[in-house]
Every structure is written in structure tokens, then in C-alpha cells.
Amino acid sequence: MSQWSHVGLSLTLIFWGALAIVYMQRKIYALRNYVDTRPRLDDVWVLCLVSTVVSMAAPWPVIYGFLVALVGLSLMIMWLDVVLVHLFGFEVNLNNLKIFLQGAESFSGDSREIMDALVKRSWFLAAPLAVVAFLVAIYAQMAGSSSVRDVAFAALFVLFLMGVTKSRFRLIGAPVWLSVLAGIAALIGFLADADVDWSWWQAVAGGALLLGVMALKLLAQFFDAPFFTVRSPVRDFIHGARLNPGSVDLNDEDRQRHVALPLAPPSPSESFGLCRGANVILITMESLARDSIYPAKKNGARLEFMEALASRSLVSKMHYACCPNTNRAIQHLYQGNYPVNGEYPFLPLLKAQGYRTAYMMISRTRFFNLCDILGEAGFDEVLDRDSLGLDPGRGDYAFLDSVDAINESLGDGPFFLHLKNEQTHSPYQVVNKARFGRHEGEGREVSFCNAAEEADSVLAAFIDALGERRDLSNTLIIYTGDHGQSFGEFGYVSHSSSSVNGQVRTPLMMCHPALPAGEVARSTHFDVMPTVLDLLGVHCESSIFGRSLLHGANHRPLLLYSQTRKGNAPSNASLLDANNKIMVDLIYGYRYRLDAEDHIIEKLPPAEAGYQEALLYAALEKRGLISDSAFSPRQKTGG
Template sequence: MEFLTGIANLLPVLYLSLIAILLLNKELRSKRGALSKTLSLADLNWLAGIAFLHSVVSCINGYAGIFLALIFAVYGLLVWLDAMLFVQYRIEVNRETITWFFKGTKGLLKGLPHLFDILNKYRPAILIPLLIIGAFGLSAYSLSAKLALLAAIVFVVYGLSASTPRTFRALVGLLGTGLCLMSGLLESEFRVFEYSLFMLLASLLLFINIYALLKRPKSAFFTTPSLLPNIVLSDDFIVAEQTDSSTDHHFIPQPDEVKRSQLFGTCKGANVIMITMESLGCYIKPYPGAPVESRLEKRFGSNRWLSEQHFSLCPNTTVSTNQIYTGMYSNNPYNKDDSAYYGADPHYIRDLKAQGYKTLFLDSANTGLYDYWKLLERIGFDHIWGTDDLPANGLEADYRLWNMVDEIVDRVGDQPYFLHLINDQTHMPYEVVDKQRFNRHKGNSQKSLYLNAVEEADYIIDEFLNRLAKKLDLSNTILVFTGDHGESFGEYGYSFHSNSVIPEQTQVPFMLTHPKLSAKTLPHSSHFDLFPTFFDLLGIDYGHTCFGQSLALDEREYCYFFHSATLKGNTPANFSLLKDDKLYWFDRLFNQTYQFTRQQGRWLNSPVSDKHWIETMLGRNLLQKGLISVDSP
């Protein structure tokens, strides 16, 4: 009898505490447009199971209850972290991403100022970890009265802070008041009330489940799945069978042999300097509506090749770098225990070296993040420099690139060379060193800070080239200016990069110049086209199949497949296909399918013509490119 009394004391107040905490967490998650900020029946069932299991174990054995409380508390903290990261980066905590988080801990730390900004905007969020630990801690020691008081406080906090309808918040406030009363009763010898609450909650939950089973109602409360088990359960995407696939091959870009153009060998023996500014979307002129005046852009003059639409097919530095240097899609490295598995061999640099080129990679960022150094070593550069290799000599941040001019000159000698240069200040959290000079974009928004950082980085890289030109002859140099990927600022609910396939993250500037070339406007291009273009202009035959063709060719297929670096289940969290000004996008985070049409330089949302066909076509692209794990458990 004492055992049942203990359960009756503990279970209802633990259950209500968990409900209150989950409501707070859902309110936090809704700050980034989560599917639902209210509870579902699935949520209630999961919480009931957790409360029942912990109450029973705690009443059987105190030590076992403490151990189970630790497990549930850690899991609860992951659920809170999932909400925080979802709001900030649109990524979820699950089996596939936990390893990724650990590999990129330092990278995530760069986003701490933004996470603190979230806590400032929704201050109850900072209480959630403490409430989770408190709820399971009090439950482990069977402190029912104090647990009821905790639940009351959480319901009151939620009622005061939530953006739900006033009536619902009033009911929550009344529930909190009732729990305060219950806390006092639990301290007394009066036990009828708690048995009544136990029976009431159990009967109500049983009735609702029976109703749902018999009536199959369609409202969100009954149909919305719970996100609670997603951290440990599989969430796989299954590619459906398509009976009529006669036109599908037109929507699945295939690798091919690199073709020669009429300009083959025009720039034979030229050096190549490729600048990929970190996180540079189409925010520099001459792109329509661009607010940034670029010094680098002015270098391209009358010989400029300009792409109206140039794409990074995965908006992530590691993955886009892999695509540039292999010419192939990669199995997303975050899908693998060994993030150095990149899907295809990087032949380009080896072939350049075979032609006598010195190959150099210079980055002012930390190449240790996400095991980036493994990819760079695998690509085969002669020399690689990251932030730890750049001397300061009184300079900081990207300005330290200037200190590398002499070393690059020494390394190059008399050989032709390939130099890939990338900076760091334009990566979130965006750093402006000389705030007196680079402050043209006013306001406290992240975008203003970013645009000022772009202008400073643009100046730094332009000055780097000026200093290099004083010591090396750049007159016979193919110069390329692009971004490794773009950057978004809340468009379609997405911020930063890596987490979506929206144009703000995937579309980047592209300019190329050499004195022997004539001006050319390209309607479309991608990072896959970079090395086929270099080899064509340099007169180097390439014997491997790859995605991409020389931009000197007038006839090129207008078909590109995109994917995010972030994951959901066995696939990227977002993926899309662009063909002939139509964009088909599947957002797995919200199970939403979109179709866009490009008109007069703008993407317009169109009615989805055939949801099943779009998802099947995109799924086949994932399979063909090795971007889906078909053997997920």
C-alpha cells in the first residue's frame, strides 16, 4: 500500500511538471516558426510514460531513481538544446548530428553571442535546463510537495510569457494556482486529493486515447507527432517508387567528361588566384539591389566574365570546398564516423601539380573545425595555412593575411601557381576590426554588421593583391572572385548558412578575368564549373568524369541539385533541384514541399503541381549522388 501511495504522490505532480516545462520549450522553439507551440496527444503520452517509469523506479529503489533521473535530465537538456539550435541554426539534435556537434564544438561557440541574444529575447528559456534538473531531482527524492510547487511556478511563468491565446494562458494560470494549493496539501496528512488527481489524470488520458483510436480526429492535437523521441529514433526518408519515370532523367544531373571549348589553351601557363570570400552572398555590386561597393569587383574591368546566377550547391565551407576540388557530390561528411570520407577522389590539384604548378591554400580561419584539415590534406595542396599559421606582427583577424605575402612569394619561386584564398571575418558572428572606417551600414542588426564586415574583408583582400603584385607578376593570372556559400538573414525562416537551400544561402557572386579574355555574361554557373573552366583556359585535358563544364561553352545544362549540410534522419534536412527557372524544394524539417518560378530575377512561390513526383524526383537525386544513407538502422 505504501508503494502505491508513493506512486500516487509522485506521478501526477511529476507529469504536470514535465508538461509545464515542455510548454516552455515549445514556446522557445516556436520563435523560429516551429510546426506547433501547443501540446499534442503524442506529447502527453510520451510524458506520461516517462513520469510513470521514473515514479515507479524511484519508489522501488532510491538509487535507481537517482540514476534514472540523471538519464532523463540529460535527455531533457538535449531536448532544450534542440530547441535552442533549431531557433538559431535550424538544425536538430538527433543521432546523426550529435557527433557533428562534438566535432564542431569550437564552430558552435562562435555562435554563442547569437544564442545569448535568443535568451535575451525569450528569457524563460534560460530557466528550462534548471527546471529539467530540478523536476527529476525532486522526483528522485520523492519530494512531491516541492515538485508540485515547481510545476505551479512553471505554469505561471508560461502563462505570463507565452504568445498563446489569453483564454489558454488564463487556464494555465489557474492550473498553477491549483498546484500551489496542492503543494500545501501534500505537506499535510490529507491524501484524498492526490489520489483523486492521479485517478483524474489517468482516466482523462485514457479517455482521450480511446477517443482518438475510435474517431480518428484530424485536428492538430491528435495528429501532430511528438518531437521528444527524435533524438534517439530513426527519422528516415524513403524514396517512393514512381511508375512513370520517362522524364525523370531530365531532372537528375549526371557527371560527364569535360569538353573543350574554342578557348582551350587561351591562357596556357597562366597563374590562378581564386578568392572565395567566406559567407559572401550576392550583396556586392553589380548584382541587383546589392548594397556593397566592392574594390575587388573593380579589378575585373573590361575582361570580366560575370555570372548572373552562380551557385554553391551546398551552403557549407567544408562541403562546397569538397565539391570544388572533386567535381562530385560527396556523401555528407557529417553522416560518417570519419568526416574525412568525401565520396570522390580530388584529382584537380594533382593534375595541376603534374603540369608543374605550385598549389597553395591560405585561410585566416581555423582549419581544425569539423576536421576541415583532413579534406585539405586529402586534396593535396603543396602548402596549407590556417589561422594558427598566420603571424600577427601587430595585425589581427583577416589583416594578418598581409603578413603572408612574402612567404607565398618564397614558396612560388619561378613556377606557375594556383592560390586559393579565403578569409574569416565575414563568418558569423561577423567581425569588424576598424569600426571607425567600416561603419557605412548603420543599425544594430546582424545584417548591418555582416555588410560592414564584407566591406572590410573586401578591402583587406584587395590590399593583399596590391602587395602581392609588387613582388609577383600578376599580368598572366586568371583571377576569380566568388563566395564559398551565401548567407541568409531570416528569409523563409532561415538564418546564417549550412541549414537550407534557399537562394540567399546558395547563390553567390562570380567573376573571372584574364587579359586575353573578352567580356562575357553567363546566365548560370556553379562551383562545379570552376576547375573545368580553369583546365579549358589553361589547355589541360582532364580525363575524369565530373559535374560541371567549362564556362567558355555556350551550351550548358541549366539543372542544379542542392542540399543542406545539416541532417534529418538519413538525408540532408533540405534539398532542392533547379531546372530551367523552376525550383523544387523539400524542407524535411517541416515536411513541406515548395515550388518556385524565377521571373525577372525574383523567385515567386508557385502552387505545387505534383508533391509525390517532386519528392520522388528529389529522392532519386539523393540516391544517385550518394547523399542518402540507404542502410540506416
């Protein structure tokens, strides 16, 4: 076989194989994203360029084999991307792959969701199996094993048919598909063994493919049909899509109200020092969705400890985490600001007053670099599963197992203790099923409610156990969630992926014997620590976005955003102002005007959608959330 024949054959095989696999992946993507599954010119162009580069190395087997493996690995990651987008709205690309791998273990809790999807739609597996068949075929071609090559190419074709027709993998249809595979393999073998000099045709096929794609690319400037203009997800996978500011001129009122970030030192209230010298216990329950618990949901989880606290607490009627992500919650709580400067002013002020600061969580702080964030925030002691050797099977009962170690970490003076549980993270572990199983059914929210009731009970028992070891009579207890959780709103599940209420709204209450019970209409994580400092009588000179809730509700417009990203921006973001909420999702294509309860008012017309995207871009950029890399150093991700 001549060199050009080899290159032409490689170009043709890689291009059509990759295009078929990308098309199968697009069928999965289209289930949630309302996109056309048909290949576009940009798909063809990007895949043709990749295939050309790889095929030019065909005369050098080692380099060629490595590049083919790289293509196969990329196709596998792209399949993982479309599955994660379909299930969780989490996009994987070459920019954020390293971050994803650092915390991949935290997705183990969602394994049931993934397995359920693969059982329900087993045709999802056609694409990764096709990648395997593709690689086997190419390497068999390199090794000169024609029989293996023929079967592998036939398998690729059959898997392609199964993927695009959404055929389930089951025994009933297996004989039919195996017969098709055998027939195609026999046909390929017959053609390969025919008395025809294929070398010339192979070179011509590769050259014609390349020239044809180049000609279409040149003609594209004269056409505005979607085939010529739509951007390829393959290109987005390589370097990410971008949210652009556009050429829209924002009006001055919007710039002042929604883009500007008013920062100032938190001012003392009339209650400044009301709880001076008090210990502080901050509880952030994992994924505590306000809309899934009583009283927001009448048949939701009943958290008896939380409800008892609420009866004698300062309670927020509407509390926002602003970003539905654990690491972001830590940043918002301890920076009192969006991530514009990376400063953590609060805990050093408490430590200067003689406070001992400790953070205790049931899972691992090494996921997504949370341990680094906690160190930057200023915690003296960080306790977790690894440092204490906790038994995962014990769930949140590990708080009770570790009460002596936690008590010792707090020292003898005033303390600040942050507790974070784990059972309310998917898959919603319930340890004592006999006692905590009153919510019946198979849904994820049912499991969450049972887990939340058990976790709440354990936290109450922990506070009692700690109270047996030290005096807690002068203790400010704060109960909230790190973020919420979606159970199907707008098609979202899990968290980190959206600014819908299910993910960003969580309870907040503050309880101390000297603090009168009452309500504030609205609050955010940014406001928690300024309120704590106000109650403790500690001045803060740092300019922040948060303010003490003892002044009343914080009604300033809010930017809500996902931790998942699309290119240079959060994949989902909203501007919330009173009862008006604009939500844009770059992955699913949503452009909605909602009310504060997430009821759809309208789907934004194209012209207004362009203006709102420009407004969101300006607000995100002002808050340090536009980044050419997937996650900048001060925007560490998390679960």
C-alpha cells in the same frame, strides 16, 4: 514507501514534468513552424515509455539518478534544438549531436543573434530553468528533502505558466510570480503533510497513467484526428524524421531530367591551354551573398577590388554554390560533383604538372573536420589560425601579417593558392571602423556590408603584397564566395539551412591577361575547376558533373540543398530548372513553387507536394544525400 508506490510516484512526476517542458519547447518551435503546440498522442506515448523505463529503476538510486540526469540532459538538448531551429534552421538530435559539438565554437559568431532573441523573448529561458527545477525536485525527493522538493515543484509549475503565457522575465511581474510560487509550494507542503496515506494513491496514479496511455494507443487505429496521427518531435529527436520515397510513380521525363546525374569527363574547349602554366589564386569570400552586394543590390556592399576584376573578367551572371556550407563548397569545388563517390580528381592533376598547392584561411580548419577534407582534396600545405598563430583581433588583416609565410609555402614553380577570409562570417567583424563604416544601422546585413568592404580591401592589399614578393603577371585570379547568407528571406538567417537564393547564390569571376572579358548566364561551383583545367591545358579523365564554362553557360537542372538535416535527408532542398524552382523544407513545412528569383508562385497542393517530395527523394538518393545517419563519412558538415 512501498516499491510500487515509489515507482508510481516517479512515473507520474517524470511524465508530467517532461510533458510540461516539451509543451513549453513547442511554443518556441511554433513561432516559425506553424505547428499546433498542443501535445499529441505520440508525445504522450513516447514520454510515457521513457518515464516508465526510468521509474522502474527507482528502487536502485544510482541507476535511477543516472537515468533522471539523462532525461534532464535530453530535455536541455531539445531546448537547444528548438532555439537553433527557430534562429538558424539547424536541427540538433541524438544522431548529429557529436558533429554539432565538434564545431559548436563556430556558432560563437552568431552569439549576438542568440542573445538578441533571448532578450526579446526572455520566456525562452523558462524551459531550461524548468529542466533545472525538474531535476532538483526529483533529486530532493530521492534525498528525502521535502521542503526543497516542494519549492522545486512549485518553481516548475510557475515556469510552466510563464513559458506557455510567454511572460517576460522582468522585475515588474516578479512579485506576482514569486507569490504564486510561494502559494503553490505551501499547497504542496500542506498536502504532503496531510494525514493521508498517499502510498496507495501514488501507485494507482502511475498505473492508471500507463494503462490510460496504452488504451489510447490501441484506440488510435480507429481515428484519423490529428491528436492520434501527428508524429511527435520527441521521436524525431531520438532517431530523426525521415523523408520517404512514397508510393508515387515518377514519370520518365522527370527521371531523366531531374533524377539522373549525367557524369562525363570535362571536354576541352577551343580555349584549351589559353593560360597554360599560369598560377592560380582562388578567393572564396566567406558568406558572400550575391544579393547583398552591388550591383545586385544598389545600396549593398561595394567591393572595389571585385568590381575592378569584374571589368576584365569572365563573369557569371548567376552562380550557385548548390549547398550553403563551407565544407560542402570545398567538396563541390574540388570534386566537381555531388558527394556520390568521394573522389577529388583536380589537385592531383595540377601537382603532376609541377604545381604547389596551398590553402589559407583566417579561422581554424579543425572545425567540422575541414582539415580532413582539405587533405583528401590534395593540398600540399594548409595554413590557418592555429598553424600560424594568428591574432583573431586582426581579422582578415592576418593575410597581410602572413604574406611571407604564404609566399614561402608556394615554392618556386607554378602554384595554386586558395584563400578564404573570416570577417564576413557572423558576427561580421570590422577592424577599421573609421574607414569601413559607411553602412549605418543596427541590422545584420549592415554589419555584413561593412565587413565585406573591409575584407575586399584587405584581399586587394594581399594580392599587391604577394606581387611584391613574386611575379604574378601570369596568374589566373578567381573571385567567388564559398556560399551566401540569409538576412530574413522566408524567415531564414545565417547559412547552411536553406536553398533560398540568399544562401546559394554568390558572385563568380575569372581574370587573366589572356582571357577575354565576357559573361556566362549561369554556373556552379562544380564548374570552377573544370574551367581552370581547361584554361591551363590539363586533361581530366574523371567522370564528373561539372563542365568548363568556356563552352558557355551550364543550364542543366540543379539540385540545391541545405547542410542542415532532418532525419535521413537535408532539411531543405530545391529542384531548379530554368525559371521553375520547387522548394521543400522538412523543418518549417514549406512546400513552394517559386521562380528563379524566389518569388512565390504557389503553395503546392497536397497531391503535387507528395509527388515533388518523391522526386526530391529520388534526386537526393541518386546524389548520395540520403543517409540513415546524420552525416555519412563523405558528407562531413561545416560552417
